Amino acid sequence: MKLLVCVSKTPETTAKIAFTNNDSEFDTSGVQFIMNPYDEWYALVRALELKEQLGGSVTILNVGPASNDAVIRKGLAIGADDAIRVNAEPKSSLYVAKQIAAVAKEGGYDVIFLGKESIDYNGSEVSAMTAELLDMPFISYATKMDIDGSTATIEREIEGGTEVLEVDTPFVLSAAKGMAEQRIPNMRGIMMAKRKPLKVVEAVEANDLTTVATYTMPPSKTEVKMIDPENMDELVRLLHEESKVI
Amino acid sequence: MYVDSDVKGIMNGTIHRRAREDRYQGHDYYNIDDLLTDDHLMARDAVRAWVKQEVTPIIEDCSEQAKCPTHLYKGLAEIGAFGPSLPVEYGGGGMDEIAYGIIMQELERGDSGIRSMASVQGSLVMYPIYKFGSEEQRKRFLPKLGSGEYIGCFGLTEPDHGSDPSSMITNIKEDGDHYILNGAKMWITNSPVADIAVVWAKDEEGKIRGLIVERGMEGFSTPEIHGKLSLRASITGELVFEDVRVPKANVFPDIRGLRGPLSCLSKARYGIAWGTIGAALDCYDSALRYSMEREQFGKPIAQFQLTQKKLAEMITEITKAQLLVWRLGTLANKGKATPAQISMAKRNSCEIALKIAREARQIHGGMGITNEYPIMRHMMNLETVLTYEGTHDIHLLITGMDVTGLNGFK
Ligand SMILES: Cc1cc2nc3c(=O)[nH]c(=O)nc-3n(C[C@H](O)[C@H](O)[C@H](O)COP(=O)(O)OP(=O)(O)OC[C@H]3O[C@@H](n4cnc5c(N)ncnc54)[C@H](O)[C@@H]3O)c2cc1C
Numbered sequence: 001m002k003l004l005v006c007v008s009k010t011p012e013t014t015a016k017i018a019f020t021n022n023d024s025e026f027d028t029s030g031v032q033f034i035m036n037p038y039d040e041w042y043a044l045v046r047a048l049e050l051k052e053q054l055g056g057s058v059t060i061l062n063v064g065p066a067s068n069d070a071v072i073r074k075g076l077a078i079g080a081d082d083a084i085r086v087n088a089e090p091k092s093s094l095y096v097a098k099q100i101a102a103v104a105k106e107g108g109y110d111v112i113f114l115g116k117e118s119i120d121y122n123g124s125e126v127s128a129m130t131a132e133l134l135d136m137p138f139i140s141y142a143t144k145m146d147i148d149g150s151t152a153t154i155e156r157e158i159e160g161g162t163e164v165l166e167v168d169t170p171f172v173l174s175a176a177k178g179m180a181e182q183r184i185p186n187m188r189g190i191m192m193a194k195r196k197p198l199k200v201v202e203a204v205e206a207n208d209l210t211t212v213a214t215y216t217m218p219p220s221k222t223e224v225k226m227i228d229p230e231n232m233d234e235l236v237r238l239l240h241e242e243s244k245v246i
Numbered sequence: 247m248y249v250d251s252d253v254k255g256i257m258n259g260t261i262h263r264r265a266r267e268d269r270y271q272g273h274d275y276y277n278i279d280d281l282l283t284d285d286h287l288m289a290r291d292a293v294r295a296w297v298k299q300e301v302t303p304i305i306e307d308c309s310e311q312a313k314c315p316t317h318l319y320k321g322l323a324e325i326g327a328f329g330p331s332l333p334v335e336y337g338g339g340g341m342d343e344i345a346y347g348i349i350m351q352e353l354e355r356g357d358s359g360i361r362s363m364a365s366v367q368g369s370l371v372m373y374p375i376y377k378f379g380s381e382e383q384r385k386r387f388l389p390k391l392g393s394g395e396y397i398g399c400f401g402l403t404e405p406d407h408g409s410d411p412s413s414m415i416t417n418i419k420e421d422g423d424h425y426i427l428n429g430a431k432m433w434i435t436n437s438p439v440a441d442i443a444v445v446w447a448k449d450e451e452g453k454i455r456g457l458i459v460e461r462g463m464e465g466f467s468t469p470e471i472h473g474k475l476s477l478r479a480s481i482t483g484e485l486v487f488e489d490v491r492v493p494k495a496n497v498f499p500d501i502r503g504l505r506g507p508l509s510c511l512s513k514a515r516y517g518i519a520w521g522t523i524g525a526a527l528d529c530y531d532s533a534l535r536y537s538m539e540r541e542q543f544g545k546p547i548a549q550f551q552l553t554q555k556k557l558a559e560m561i562t563e564i565t566k567a568q569l570l571v572w573r574l575g576t577l578a579n580k581g582k583a584t585p586a587q588i589s590m591a592k593r594n595s596c597e598i599a600l601k602i603a604r605e606a607r608q609i610h611g612g613m614g615i616t617n618e619y620p621i622m623r624h625m626m627n628l629e630t631v632l633t634y635e636g637t638h639d640i641h642l643l644i645t646g647m648d649v650t651g652l653n654g655f656k
Contacts, residue, residue, distance in 0.1 A: 014271070069284075070284045070287075070288070073284060073288065074288055077288060077292075182295075184292050184295045184296050184299070184325065185288065185292045186292065186324055186325045186326045187289060187292075187325065187326025187327075187330050187339040187341060187345070187349070188326055188334070188339060190285055190288050190289055190292065190326075190341075191285070191334070191339060191340050191341060194285070
């Protein structure tokens with residue numbers, strides 16, 4: 001079983017968010033980065049569990065600059081066998097999907113795992129685009145997955161219930177909470193990660209169809225107004241005139 | 247000796263898991279992280295995550311009930327906290343001394359008792375077997391100690407000989423291919439659950455020798471010491487030897503004299519120098535957060551100059567200590583850290599940690615004396631750490647002797 005897990009680098013959840021360059025770029029100064037938790041806790045760990053159960057290999061793929069290597073090494077420390085980094089700035093979802101598709105085509109993987117979204121831009125786009133570019137089946141927001149031979153059984157949470165799907169390999173899957181549990185790398189893994197292969201490849205030609213114009217911050221929270229329970233007219237007036245919700 | 251019933255104890259609710267989130271964040275005022283490698287940072291994050299997952303939820307209860315979470319020996323082994331700087335082929339982690347220090351710091355951020363469990367196993371049991379043991383002893387014991395299958399303890403202190411171990415009376419007498427061991431050791435971390443004990447005893451020539459005593463050997467017992475008000479989550483006991491027949495194959499072949507145990511202590515003290523900064527950081531982190539959230543006289547108490555003085559002094563002392571141990575670590579990596587330099591760092595880190603715990607306790611007001619916050623637990627733990635592995639005053643005398651060349655001990 002040849003498994004590919006695509007991981008991205010995202011700001012740490014407590015990072016202070018600011019923008020530069022006329023509010024068109026995220027200001028990375030002083031920000032700590034981590035591996036996107038959906039990629040790490042669910043996609044990567046489930047891939048490792050399947051490898052442990054069925055044999056095969058787990059390859060990590062990241063599209064990004066050399067400064068992403070620390071995040072990739074963490075994936076290797078958790079247990080992946082090797083890694084590929086496409087040496088390019090991950091400019092947009094489509095750009096990244098095209099890079100992943102190029103690598104995936106060459107590698108001939110049975111399953112291509114991604115997280116259901118990255119916790120920074122929350123686009124949930126890359127996985128679907130990748131599947132489309134590879135002309136493979138795509139299962140989004142998977143919460144459980146098992147493989148028997150070349151057929152996988154996958155569960156997805158849907159409104160009010162669960163959907164169970166069957167799909168033949170190869171396919172693309174985006175992993176959601178429930179798929180696996182976080183694994184903390186141990187010291188042996190951290191030391192072994194240094195000796196595992198990390199191949200750097202150049203990006204394929206790919207144009208973007210969108211560019212970011214600006215980012216804006218959500219309005220800062222205003223103070224809570226306390227209204228006397230006797231004074232319902234005032235509450236109605238505020239909801240109507242100030243918050244404009246009724 | 248890891249028993250499944252302990253895990254069941256937790257499941258059964260004897261030890262309660264707390265749901266409250268551990269909001270600890272590290273503090274690095276002088277960007278010392280820039281001096282560390284990616285491996286160091288990854289190791290730190292991993293152990294921090296492990297502590298948040300495994301230690302924080304149970305530690306207050308373990309401490310309150312004086313229950314050692316023995317199931318964590320296996321977890322400590324799995325994460326790689328036993329002998330991280332020993333070679334991989336002998337059950338260690340193959341990391342450098344700074345990584346070892348960082349791991350101890352993160353463990354002690356959780357609890358000094360948990361750090362002690364790891365320090366003893368790695369630095370006081372695995373290290374001497376690695377350093378002084380025969381190849382057969384290394385092969386027989388180290389992999390099992392590294393994997394947590396065996397728990398070890400270290401017996402140097404005796405009831406009547408603490409700071410002055412060279413006066414010890416525990417002794418061995420040759421008898422064919424065995425030695426007969428008699429005597430008693432006191433205050434031994436891990437002893438009641440240990441499978442093996444590295445014991446220091448005098449031979450017939452009065453020379454200190456090291457030997458490995460195994461559970462089950464006749465005449466060997468390990469009664470637990472009760473009533474500790476410090477390091478309550480770590481189990482402590484005695485080692486009692488009544489004509490214990492120890493095969494010669496269990497005796498370290500070449501090492502003679504106090505140099506043997508002292509070199510182990512250097513290794514462990516080095517870990518404590520890093521470790522107690524972890525306890526200090528936890529107290530500071532909690533105090534900083536509490537002072538921003540707690541309001542009195544209409545503003546956060548962090549806005550009062552007296553609170554700021556406390557916080558500013560805490561982070562100053564933490565930063566100084568961080569730089570000291572980082573430098574000590576770079577020396578240790580080159581094999582150049584002297585025992586006296588290690589003494590200075592151990593003493594300094596313990597002192598600042600205890601002071602910070604006391605100041606942090608005040609910032610938390612009445613809440614500071616409860617187990618809602620980690621402060622009192624750290625403070626009580628640190629009283630042990632100040633005393634074991636060489637008391638605070640003994641380390642001062644070591645520095646004094648080092649700078650004057652004059653022995654202030656006797
Ligand atoms: C929880 C706990 C766990 C421990 N774990 C271990 C273990 O695993 N293995 C082990 O071998 N030991 C262990 N110890 C023992 C510890 O190392 C000793 O307690 C320590 O060395 C001090 O010895 P003592 O208690 O006999 O005090 P003493 O040596 O009696 O000291 C009492 C006081 O006298 C002072 N003093 C002594 N000599 C001098 C001097 N020359 N000049 C000035 N002041 C002096 C000391 O500084 C101290 O303040 C542990 C102790 C505790 C509390």
